Amino acid sequence: MKFMMVVKASKDSEAGTMPSEQMDLMFAAMKKYNEELKKSGVLVSVGGLHPSSNGIRITYPVPGEPPTITEGPFPEVNELIAGYWFINVESREEAIKWAMRAPDPHGLGEGQIELRQVFE
Structure with a gap:
């Protein structure tokens, strides 16, 4: 089962x-965690994203009409994504444990x- 964190x-x-100083500690903890995921064989992919100020949003307003393009930044911070892991595990419970x-x-x-399961 694949999950996206x-x-x-x-x-x-x-x-x-x-x-x-906080960034150095956070990156060290993330590096250690990513190595644990990799060593266990569950890590499929990991990445961080640039801020939404570099993003582009494509919106499909009405069927049959052309999509619109909106340049970032996007104001809904709690709705945005900063990074991700894709993991391949045996169960939902295992995915929760890793998360x-x-x-x-x-x-x-x-x-x-x-934590979201990926359709396969």
Whole structure:
């Protein structure tokens, strides 16, 4: 079963700011966690995303009408994605266990991970 662990954005991730000492600790914890995922054989892919200020949103307003393009940034920070992991596990419970082991993705007590199963 494949799952996507979605790291929700924060005001800091959208601004691209974080104190350097905190960033170093967070990156070290993430590197260790990613190595554990890789060593266990469940990691399919991992990545971080640029802030939405670099993003483009394509909206399909009405069937038959052309889509519209909106340049970022996008104001709904709690709706945005800052990064992800794709993992391949045996069960939903195993996916939850791996997600619970992840360090705070923002390192500031503001992190949030959404866990979603991928259609196969």
